[in-house]
Amino acid sequence: MSRVLRIIVVMLAWSVAHSACAALYTHLCAPFTPIGVLLSPFVMASPQCTALRWVMQQGVSRVDYLWVILGTVLSQAVGVVAE
Numbered sequence: 001m002s003r004v005l006r007i008i009v010v011m012l013a014w015s016v017a018h019s020a021c022a023a024l025y026t027h028l029c030a031p032f033t034p035i036g037v038l039l040s041p042f043v044m045a046s047p048q049c050t051a052l053r054w055v056m057q058q059g060v061s062r063v064d065y066l067w068v069i070l071g072t073v074l075s076q077a078v079g080v081v082a083e
Helices: 003-028 034-043 047-082
Strands: none
Touching: 003 047
16 A cells, blocks of 8 residues: 555544544533533543543644645655656
8 A cells, every 4th residue: 555545544534533523522522402511511521521532632633744744745756756
């Protein structure tokens, strides 16, 4: 598998994980109902909500890094072809 394809697969995996966790977090940890708003300070400190938040934060960071890596790999490829 080429380096670019591996980077894209990892980006897609983190994007899917981030999107799934964001949807779950909204549903489980921050429901937009009167009871959900009242309970959210207690629920958001729970282990499952903390884990979902961690995956979302790591997903954003990893995809940012992967864009830089992908740009570097592609610019190196263009430099090799140009020579």
